Amino acid sequence: MHTHKGYELAPFEPRRRRSAVLIALAICLTASIFAIDVFTPFDGAIAVLYIGVILLLAPSGRRAVMASGLITALLTVFAFAFGHLTNASDGAASRFVVSLVAIAITTLMSMRDRSSRTTLGEQARILELSHDTVIIRDSNDVIVYWNDGAEKLYGWSRGEALGRNCGELLQCRFPAQEIATVMDEIGQWSGEVVRTRRDGTPLVLASRWLRRRDPDGRSIGTIESSADLTEKRRADEQSLASERKYRTIFDSAGFATWESDWSETMRVALASVPDGQQLATWLESHPEITQQAVAAAVIRDANPAAVDLFEADARETLVGSNLCGRYLPRGASALSDVIVALAAGETMAETEVRMQTFGERVADVVLRVTILPGGQNWSHVLVMAFDVTERNEARTRYEQVSAELAHAARVSMLGQLAASIAHEVNQPLAAIINYGKSAKRFLRRPQPDLEDVGSCVDKMISNGTRAAQVVDRVRKLARKAAPQADPINLSDLIEDAIALIKSEARAQSVRLRQRSSGDLPNVVADRVQVQQVLVNLLMNAIQAMREVDNRARELCIDTTVTPDGMVRVAVADCGTGFPMGGEARMFEPFYTTKPDGMGIGLSICRSIIEHQGGRISAANNEVFGATVSFTLPIGVPQAAKTLEPIS
Ligand code: ADP
Numbered sequence: 164m165h166t167h168k169g170y171e172l173a174p175f176e177p178r179r180r181r182s183a184v185l186i187a188l189a190i191c192l193t194a195s196i197f198a199i200d201v202f203t204p205f206d207g208a209i210a211v212l213y214i215g216v217i218l219l220l221a222p223s224g225r226r227a228v229m230a231s232g233l234i235t236a237l238l239t240v241f242a243f244a245f246g247h248l249t250n251a252s253d254g255a256a257s258r259f260v261v262s263l264v265a266i267a268i269t270t271l272m273s274m275r276d277r278s279s280r281t282t283l284g285e286q287a288r289i290l291e292l293s294h295d296t297v298i299i300r301d302s303n304d305v306i307v308y309w310n311d312g313a314e315k316l317y318g319w320s321r322g323e324a325l326g327r328n329c330g331e332l333l334q335c336r337f338p339a340q341e342i343a344t345v346m347d348e349i350g351q352w353s354g355e356v357v358r359t360r361r362d363g364t365p366l367v368l369a370s371r372w373l374r375r376r377d378p379d380g381r382s383i384g385t386i387e388s389s390a391d392l393t394e395k396r397r398a399d400e401q402s403l404a405s406e407r408k409y410r411t412i413f414d415s416a417g418f419a420t421w422e423s424d425w426s427e428t429m430r431v432a433l434a435s436v437p438d439g440q441q442l443a444t445w446l447e448s449h450p451e452i453t454q455q456a457v458a459a460a461v462i463r464d465a466n467p468a469a470v471d472l473f474e475a476d477a478r479e480t481l482v483g484s485n486l487c488g489r490y491l492p493r494g495a496s497a498l499s500d501v502i503v504a505l506a507a508g509e510t511m512a513e514t515e516v517r518m519q520t521f522g523e524r525v526a527d528v529v530l531r532v533t534i535l536p537g538g539q540n541w542s543h544v545l546v547m548a549f550d551v552t553e554r555n556e557a558r559t560r561y562e563q564v565s566a567e568l569a570h571a572a573r574v575s576m577l578g579q580l581a582a583s584i585a586h587e588v589n590q591p592l593a594a595i596i597n598y599g600k601s602a603k604r605f606l607r608r609p610q611p612d613l614e615d616v617g618s619c620v621d622k623m624i625s626n627g628t629r630a631a632q633v634v635d636r637v638r639k640l641a642r643k644a645a646p647q648a649d650p651i652n653l654s655d656l657i658e659d660a661i662a663l664i665k666s667e668a669r670a671q672s673v674r675l676r677q678r679s680s681g682d683l684p685n686v687v688a689d690r691v692q693v694q695q696v697l698v699n700l701l702m703n704a705i706q707a708m709r710e711v712d713n714r715a716r717e718l719c720i721d722t723t724v725t726p727d728g729m730v731r732v733a734v735a736d737c738g739t740g741f742p743m744g745g746e747a748r749m750f751e752p753f754y755t756t757k758p759d760g761m762g763i764g765l766s767i768c769r770s771i772i773e774h775q776g777g778r779i780s781a782a783n784n785e786v787f788g789a790t791v792s793f794t795l796p797i798g799v800p801q802a803a804k805t806l807e808p809i810s
Contacts, residue, residue, distance in 0.1 A: 232270030318361030707738025
């Protein structure tokens with residue numbers, strides 16, 4: 164029986180000790196042979212015995228074999244020279260030659276044997292190192308070799324497995340007949356076998372079998388190498404299950420979803436950027452590059468909801484195509500944001516675009532772009548699209564209605580101010596008339612004083628300008644126009660608002676005070692709407708002080724810049740304050756405590772301020788009255804940005 168023992172490598176220390184013993188023995192033997200050869204009259208081919216020394220040292224390695232061959236050959240030459248050269252007997256020279264030849268042949272053969280043993284040893288080591296199981300069986304299916312891989316996988320140690328019948332030990336299940344036929348025909352077989360571990364768990368293995376033959380070609384068993392497929396099978400099944408799950412979700416998702424290859428899109432976009440330029444700024448100034456890049460995206464798959472969204476005939480209309488031509492002009496710049504985000508390493512980006520369907524419908528769509536795992540260089544991108552057309556239409560309608568309501572409220576507010584506005588215009592008009600009359604009088608004098616006349620005309624002009632300014636302010640506030648996002652200086656706006664209510668305040672004996680913490684930065688908002696808010700708050704404050712007789716009526720407008728980048732305007736009065744719970748309700752539409760009130764002023768103020776990205780709040784003061792304040796962001800307000808029309 165073969166055993167694996169022949170292939171085992173001896174441990175390092177004992178091997179060295181064994182070599183030392185061998186070398187000592189070899190030296191003794193060499194010395195003895197040399198002594199007999201030189202000092203005894205024995206007339207035979209003693210030197211031939213040196214081959215024993217060479218064979219003795221053969222296991223110690225190639226160098227030992229070579230050294231022993233060389234030394235024994237030299238000793239043979241020396242002995243011949245010493246004993247026989249002067250007194251050469253008849254056969255001495257031929258015995259000398261025979262000895263040398265024998266030593267040379269033995270040295271060469273030992274060296275060859277050594278190298279083939281080394282090769283065999285290395286091969287055995289490779290078998291040990293293999294993660295796969297390597298089993299050698301004889302023709303009766305008895306195990307004669309069992310590597311570490313087999314020990315680990317099957318749970319049987321080498322000592323337990325050797326000599327056992329493989330089929331019985333591992334409860335093998337495989338098509339025995341079929342394998343036997345193939346092995347007989349071509350000497351090898353590969354396929355799957357099912358075996359059982361020591362602990363009873365079944366294993367599925369990918370196995371390769373090779374027939375072993377003796378030098379005469381007779382079958383002497385099988386070498387097999389097998390790899391465990393159980394884990395791989397389980398992983399395959401799991402990945403198949405998750406693939407099916409993904410497919411089901413993909414197909415049954417209620418929103419349009421498609422999978423695209425964006426590798427070329429990203430390559431086109433990135434390759435176009437000149438050295439030293441930022442991708443974002445480059446794409447912003449070159450929308451045609453984004454168009455080209457998007458045209459290079461190819462749809463790999465699309466779900467039925469995507470077919471519906473694009474009003475396509477079938478999935479095939481979308482698959483293989485790109486949607487470049489479907490994006491309406493502003494779509495490209497929205498998509499450049501996505502390209503920039505993905506290039507920066509983001510795995511998800513979102514944007515809103517307007518698209519043209521195959522059925523000519525225009526749809527507003529929010530696109531969520533996600534990089535799928537496993538793809539390379541943006542080759543697998545999942546795009547989910549949410550149709551927000553109806554939402555946007557409703558939002559536009561809501562904005563129109565809000566703007567109309569705000570306008571109606573402004574007009575109604577101006578109606579409340581009508582008397583004081585009329586007074587405000589009347590004053591300069593009366594002055595103009597008076598100055599006109601005086602000028603006329605001056606002209607009727609026998610010697611008209613033109614200087615006096617000139618001064619009257621100057622006064623008429625300045626009063627006329629004042630009246631025109633009042634009318635202009637009223638006209639601006641009464642105007643009906645789409646909201647704009649302008650950079651505005653709140654100090655100027657407050658001045659204008661004060662000018663409008665000044666006369667009303669005077670009529671109600673209200674003193675106006677203004678406090679500001681220095682120069683205010685601009686806010687970006689709609690001028691008319693913010694003006695409306697200011698006038699509304701000032702009017703409410705004046706009205707809240709109408710019933711106050713026991714203290715000075717004072718209205719204070721305070722402006723500050725907050726640490727979070729907002730400008731805050733607070734309108735404080737010393738009026739009645741809010742009734743209990745009024746702070747919470749006063750922004751509700753139609754909440755009013757005034758007999759002639761409509762209760763929509765503050766609710767409109769709130770929607771205007773929040774629309775511009777600010778906040779409005781109200782609170783009673785500690786002693787008297789209330790303060791209503793609002794904030795507006797410095798720079799571009801977010802809300803105003805998102806409410807921009809999409810195309
Ligand atoms: P209206 O002025 O038509 O009543 P508003 O929406 O402007 O509508 O105001 C709602 C209510 O909030 C007012 O009726 C009043 O009760 C309360 N209110 C508003 N401003 C003040 C204030 N400065 N002091 C006290 N109450 C106020």
